[in-house]
Amino acid sequence: MTSGELMTEPRVSTAAQTRGVVVRDVTKVYRPSNKLLSFLLRSPIKEEVHALNGISFSVPPGEICAVVGPNGAGKSTTFRILIGLTTATTGSAQIMGLDCETESLEIRRLIGWMPSEDRSLIMRLSCADNLIFHGQLQGLSGAGLRKRIQETLDLVGIGHRAKDSVFSLSSGMRARLQLARSLLHRPKVLILDEPTATVDPIASYELIETLKHVATDEDISILISSHRLDEIEALHSHIILLEGGAIKYDGDLDALREVHTRPRVQLEFRTPEATSAASNALATRGVLEIDAETELELGGLLAQDIELGDVVAVLPAEATRSLVTIREEAMPLRDLLAAVYQKDQP
Amino acid sequence: MRQGMRRIRQTSVAFLRAAIVEDMSYPMSLVLSQLGVVVPIFISFFIADLVGESAEVGGDYLTFATVGLAMSSALQSTLQGFGNRLQQIQDRGLFESILVEPISWTWMPLGINQWNMIRGFVNAILLLGLGSVLGAKFDWSGLGASLLLMLAGTAAVSAIGILASSLMVLAKRSQPVVVLYGLAASIFGGALFSLSQLPDWLRPVSYLFPHTYVLNGVRSALMEDPGSFVMTVPQALAGLGITTLVIGGVGLWSFRRSLEIARELGLLSGY
Structure with a gap:
C-alpha cells in the first residue's frame, strides 16, 4: 500500500474480499428504546447516537491496520460489529467472505479478539486453565491443546508462568495472556482493542514486535486500536483515522506524512546579529513559519511546497557565513494527527 | 451429527471444568456452603421429635421433611444458579468474551450452570443419606424413580432459570424475581408440610411449580406412606415433562431473543 487519502471512497481490495476484512458503507445508529423498555432496562441512550456514518475499508491478509481516533470516534463500535457483539444498522461487514451478522458463529472460529480490559480473564484460574477453557470452546482438546497452549504462552513470553493464577500476574503479563488467548486457535483475523493500554513501554514494544511477526508468519489480518502514537508509528501499518463515526484518512502512515507533513527546520548561528538577519529574511520571504527564536537559534515549520534548500537560498550572506548547523526534523506523529484532525474535510 | 455431539460435549466439558477449578479455588466458601445445606436436616430432626407421628405427612415427619429439603435444595441450586452465575459473568466482564x-x-445458559446442577443433585442424595442416618425411613427400591424425577425436575427448573436469565441479559438483574419464585415454590411445593394443608382454593397454584411434582413424586417413590397429598410418579413425570416442554421452549427462545435485542441496542457489555 503506497497511497492514502482523506475521506476515501471504499478502498476494498480483491484479496480482502474473500480472505481478509471488508467493511462496506457501515452505519450504526443506537436508538433509544420505547419508554417502558427504557425504564425497565435503564438504557443509557436517550436520543439517537450515530456511532458510524457509512464507513468502508478493507484489511487484506498479512496486513496490520491501526484504527486511530479520539474517544467516541467509532473504533470500538467497528470492532464490536466485526466480532458480532453488535450489528450494523446498514451496510455490511465481512470476514473471510462471511457476513458478520448472519454468519457470526462461523466467524467466531476465525477471529481472535483481545478486549481492552483484563477483566475478560478468569482471575482465579491459572494461565493454562484460562487457555484450556478458551481452547475447548474453540473445539480443541487433549494433548494437542496442551502443546499449543505452551507454544502460544512461549510465543508471547509468559511460558514460565503457565501454572500461575491470573491474579498473580502484572498488568503487562495479563495483556500477554489475553494476546495468547486470542492467538491460541490460530485465527485468520486478530482484533485487538487497545492491547497495550495497561502495559509499560518496553512490554508494549515487545508486544508490538510479536504482533508484527505473527502478521507476516501466520498471514493474518490484524486490526488494532490504540491511543499510543509511538506504537502506531512502530507498526508501520495501514492506518485508519476515525472521527465522529466517519473515516478521516485511510492509507499508510508514510503517505499520510507526505500529504500532511511540513518538516520542522532548526538553524543555529554563531552571532545574534546573524540570527536576527536570518529571522527577518525567512519571515519576509515566507519560507519558514518561525515559532521558536533565541539569540543563536531559530526554529519553525517549512512553508507549504518549500524545501530545505530554499531556506538556505534566502538567507542573507552574513547569516550564511555565520550558520553553524541546519537540520530538518520529521513532524512528530502527534502533530501530524492533530493537523489531519484540524484540517477541514474536502 | 457426530461432529455436533462432539462440540456439545467439548463445550460442556469446558464450562464444567472451569467452574469446578474456580469453585475449588475458594475452599472455605465451598465448605461453608455445604454446611449451610445440611443444617436444615438437623433442624428437621428436632422438629420431628416435637411433632411426633402425623397422618398428614405419612407418619414420620423426619422422612417427609428430608425428602422436601433434599429435593428443594437440588431444585433451588439449579434455579438460582442460572441467575447467580450469569450475573457473576456479567459483573466480571467475562460475558462478552x-x-x-x-x-x-441458545444453549449457553445450560453450559454455565452445569456445575450448580450437579452440586444440587449430589447434595440432594447426600441429604437423603444424612436423613437416613438420623432415622428417616426410606424405601430404597424407589431410588431409581426418584433419580428420574430429580432429572426431570432439574430440566423443568432449568427452563424457568433460562427464562429468568433472558430477563437478566436485558435488565441486568433478575435475582429478586428468582428469589420470590423460590420462596413461593418452597410454600406451594410443600417442602415442609403436606399440600393437603393448603386451603382448597389455593391448592391449584401448587401445580404451577415444578417443585410440587418432584417433591411429591419422590415421596411416593421413597416413602411407604407419602401422606395425605398423593401424586404418583407417572403423574409427576407428566407434569414436569409438560413444564419443561412449554417453559423450556419459551425460555430458550427468549434467551436468544434477549441477546439479539441487547446486541442491537448495545447493552451486552453493561451490567
Whole structure:
C-alpha cells in the first residue's frame, strides 16, 4: 500500500474480499428504546447516537491496520460489529467472505479478539486453565491443546508462568495472556482493542514486535486500536483515522506524512546579529513559519511546497557565513494527527 | 451429527471444568456452603421429635421433611444458579468474551450452570443419606424413580432459570424475581408440610411449580406412606415433562431473543 487519502471512497481490495476484512458503507445508529423498555432496562441512550456514518475499508491478509481516533470516534463500535457483539444498522461487514451478522458463529472460529480490559480473564484460574477453557470452546482438546497452549504462552513470553493464577500476574503479563488467548486457535483475523493500554513501554514494544511477526508468519489480518502514537508509528501499518463515526484518512502512515507533513527546520548561528538577519529574511520571504527564536537559534515549520534548500537560498550572506548547523526534523506523529484532525474535510 | 455431539460435549466439558477449578479455588466458601445445606436436616430432626407421628405427612415427619429439603435444595441450586452465575459473568466482564466464542448462544445458559446442577443433585442424595442416618425411613427400591424425577425436575427448573436469565441479559438483574419464585415454590411445593394443608382454593397454584411434582413424586417413590397429598410418579413425570416442554421452549427462545435485542441496542457489555 503506497497511497492514502482523506475521506476515501471504499478502498476494498480483491484479496480482502474473500480472505481478509471488508467493511462496506457501515452505519450504526443506537436508538433509544420505547419508554417502558427504557425504564425497565435503564438504557443509557436517550436520543439517537450515530456511532458510524457509512464507513468502508478493507484489511487484506498479512496486513496490520491501526484504527486511530479520539474517544467516541467509532473504533470500538467497528470492532464490536466485526466480532458480532453488535450489528450494523446498514451496510455490511465481512470476514473471510462471511457476513458478520448472519454468519457470526462461523466467524467466531476465525477471529481472535483481545478486549481492552483484563477483566475478560478468569482471575482465579491459572494461565493454562484460562487457555484450556478458551481452547475447548474453540473445539480443541487433549494433548494437542496442551502443546499449543505452551507454544502460544512461549510465543508471547509468559511460558514460565503457565501454572500461575491470573491474579498473580502484572498488568503487562495479563495483556500477554489475553494476546495468547486470542492467538491460541490460530485465527485468520486478530482484533485487538487497545492491547497495550495497561502495559509499560518496553512490554508494549515487545508486544508490538510479536504482533508484527505473527502478521507476516501466520498471514493474518490484524486490526488494532490504540491511543499510543509511538506504537502506531512502530507498526508501520495501514492506518485508519476515525472521527465522529466517519473515516478521516485511510492509507499508510508514510503517505499520510507526505500529504500532511511540513518538516520542522532548526538553524543555529554563531552571532545574534546573524540570527536576527536570518529571522527577518525567512519571515519576509515566507519560507519558514518561525515559532521558536533565541539569540543563536531559530526554529519553525517549512512553508507549504518549500524545501530545505530554499531556506538556505534566502538567507542573507552574513547569516550564511555565520550558520553553524541546519537540520530538518520529521513532524512528530502527534502533530501530524492533530493537523489531519484540524484540517477541514474536502 | 457426530461432529455436533462432539462440540456439545467439548463445550460442556469446558464450562464444567472451569467452574469446578474456580469453585475449588475458594475452599472455605465451598465448605461453608455445604454446611449451610445440611443444617436444615438437623433442624428437621428436632422438629420431628416435637411433632411426633402425623397422618398428614405419612407418619414420620423426619422422612417427609428430608425428602422436601433434599429435593428443594437440588431444585433451588439449579434455579438460582442460572441467575447467580450469569450475573457473576456479567459483573466480571467475562460475558462478552464468552459470547465471541463459537458456541450456540441458545444453549449457553445450560453450559454455565452445569456445575450448580450437579452440586444440587449430589447434595440432594447426600441429604437423603444424612436423613437416613438420623432415622428417616426410606424405601430404597424407589431410588431409581426418584433419580428420574430429580432429572426431570432439574430440566423443568432449568427452563424457568433460562427464562429468568433472558430477563437478566436485558435488565441486568433478575435475582429478586428468582428469589420470590423460590420462596413461593418452597410454600406451594410443600417442602415442609403436606399440600393437603393448603386451603382448597389455593391448592391449584401448587401445580404451577415444578417443585410440587418432584417433591411429591419422590415421596411416593421413597416413602411407604407419602401422606395425605398423593401424586404418583407417572403423574409427576407428566407434569414436569409438560413444564419443561412449554417453559423450556419459551425460555430458550427468549434467551436468544434477549441477546439479539441487547446486541442491537448495545447493552451486552453493561451490567
